[in-house]
Amino acid sequence: xxxxxFFDDVYEVVRQIPRGRVTSYGAIASYLGMxxxxxxxxxxxxxxxxTHHPVPAHRVVNRSGLLTGKHHFGTANLxxxxxxxxxxxxxxxxxxxxxxxxxxxxxxxx
DNA sequence: GAGGTGACTGCGA
DNA sequence: CTCGCAGCCACCT
Numbered sequence: 001x002x003x004x005x006f007f008d009d010v011y012e013v014v015r016q017i018p019r020g021r022v023t024s025y026g027a028i029a030s031y032l033g034m035x036x037x038x039x040x041x042x043x044x045x046x047x048x049x050x051t052h053h054p055v056p057a058h059r060v061v062n063r064s065g066l067l068t069g070k071h072h073f074g075t076a077n078l079x080x081x082x083x084x085x086x087x088x089x090x091x092x093x094x095x096x097x098x099x100x101x102x103x104x105x106x107x108x109x110x
Numbered sequence: 111g112a113g114g115t116g117a118c119t120g121c122g123a
Numbered sequence: 124c125t126c127g128c129a130g131c132c133a134c135c136t
Contacts, residue, residue, distance in 0.1 A: 005133080005134085006133075007133090007134095024118085024119095025117075025118055025119085026118070026119060029118085029119095034131095034132085034133095035119090036119090036130080036131050036132075037118090037131060037132050037133075038118040038119055038131080039115095039116055039117090039118050039119085039130095039131065039132070039133090040116090040118090040131085040132060040133055040134085041117080041118075042116070042117035042118060043115090043116060043117075043118095043132090043133070043134070044117090044133090045117050046116080046117060046134095047134080048117095057117075060117080061117090062117080062118060062119085063118075063119065063120095067117090068117055068118080069117030070117085071117080072117055073117095
């Protein structure tokens with residue numbers, strides 16, 4: 001029951017991301033069948049800031065591992081702090097070993 | 111009802 | 124390697 005909207009689906013997937021892992025907007029979009037609407041995933045993250053649902057948006061980065069949305073965390077270094085706090089090394093606003101830490105919902109969730 | 115926006119992605123030069 | 128352009132679609136005003 002998604003009374004809220006498709007955003008709720010995005011939040012659910014993002015919450016499934018294990019600690020110390022990261023994924024991309026396209027991966028979530030693809031898992032939800034909205035690979036062509038990857039922008040909407042990012043848009044949903046923006047709305048996540050307004051919902052009451054806890055969404056670890058810091059675990060979601062662009063397909064290059066770049067912290068594109070760090071500017072939306074209030075402070076530019078907060079997103080990197082959270083990632084490093086989980087064991088994810090970040091440098092120059094980019095996730096190191098992004099390929100290794102990459103978490104694909106289409107694979108992990110089936 | 112219509113127009114504008116965007117936390118993206120892929121491809122070409 | 125970097126830079127630019129076009130497509131995409133739900134949400135907001």
